[in-house]
Amino acid sequence: xxxxxxxxxxxxxxxxxxxxxxxxxxxxxxxxxxxxxxxxxxxxxxxxxxxxxxxxxxxxxxxxxxxxxxxxxxxxxxxxxxxxxxxxxxxxxxxxxxxxxxxxxxxxxxxxxxxxxxxxxxxxxxxxxxxxxx
Numbered sequence: 619x620x621x622x623x624x625x626x627x628x629x630x631x632x633x634x635x636x637x638x639x640x641x642x643x644x645x646x647x648x649x650x651x652x653x654x655x656x657x658x659x660x661x662x663x664x665x666x667x668x669x670x671x672x673x674x675x676x677x678x679x680x681x682x683x684x685x686x687x688x689x690x691x692x693x694x695x696x697x698x699x700x701x702x703x704x705x706x707x708x709x710x711x712x713x714x715x716x717x718x719x720x721x722x723x724x725x726x727x728x729x730x731x732x733x734x735x736x737x738x739x740x741x742x743x744x745x746x747x748x749x750x751x752x
Contacts, residue, residue, distance in 0.1 A: 619657045619686065619701070623648055625709060625716070647722065647737055650703040656716055657701040659686055689717035707739055 625648060633639050650656060662681030670676050686694045689712065691705045703709075707718040721740040 619684065620660055621657045622655050623650065623657075623709065625711065648709045649737065650707065650709055650718060652703055652706045654703045655700050656692065656703055656709065656718075657686070659684060659699045687715060689715040691718035691720065692716060708737065 662683050665678035665680050667678040668676045686698065686701050688694050688701065691703065691707060693702050693704045694700070695702060701716060703718045705718055705720060707720045708722055710717055710719055721742060722737050724741065724743045724745075726745060
């Protein structure tokens with residue numbers, strides 16, 4: 619699968635040209651709209667011939683076709699080639715499965731480690747209540 623959206627947003631502050639570091643605009647949430655393509659399936663490749671440990675040539679094996687597995691709030695196109703968001707929300711992965719969540723939950727206090735929260739849906743910030751009281 620080839621992702622059309624960058625799922626590995628780095629959670630780090632951005633350094634501006636002036637050398638100033640912006641701790642507020644940390645982009646850690648990947649949002650999608652309903653119907654937006656998240657990933658596409660490419661046809662399997664031909665494979666590459668190789669050599670085993672004894673120096674004998676090993677013929678190439680053709681790649682295997684995959685089946686896209688939909689996660690929460692995602693759908694697979696009728697032709698099986700695209701994974702799309704069924705609803706608007708944010709993307710998160712559970713293992714190899716890609717999901718779209720609707721309510722964003724911040725399990726920490728909102729501080730410089732979280733940055734500004736730019737999300738069009740519902741946001742729950744539970745801070746100390748998610749961790750339990752001391």
